[in-house]
Amino acid sequence: MIDPRKCTEVLCACCEELGLHGGRGLCHTCYRRHLAAGTLAQYPRLQTWLSAQGRIADFAELRERGLTVREAAEQIGVSLRTAERYQARLNSQEGVAAA
Numbered sequence: 001m002i003d004p005r006k007c008t009e010v011l012c013a014c015c016e017e018l019g020l021h022g023g024r025g026l027c028h029t030c031y032r033r034h035l036a037a038g039t040l041a042q043y044p045r046l047q048t049w050l051s052a053q054g055r056i057a058d059f060a061e062l063r064e065r066g067l068t069v070r071e072a073a074e075q076i077g078v079s080l081r082t083a084e085r086y087q088a089r090l091n092s093q094e095g096v097a098a099a
């Protein structure tokens, strides 16, 4: 099921092709590639497009790959304090899931 509100088309800042928006002005493919390569920081965050929920999802993925809270914070471009808040939220969600 595709939610059209989450599939804004964007002229990708990386490959310059029109594609589904993945975040930071990048198409989904490039966004995932930069996220995996750790080069996402070179693209500015788009506060209006990339919701906090999306950043928390990115943060969770980086943490699953074994990054520390500090490293994950640097990857997604938030402060350590913000990342710690994300972590606390993730912990509470896991607590709910496990209960």
Ligand SMILES: [Zn+2]
Pocket (backbone or CB within 6 Å): 012, 013, 014, 015, 016, 017, 019, 026, 027, 028, 029, 030, 031
């Ligand atoms: Zn692209």
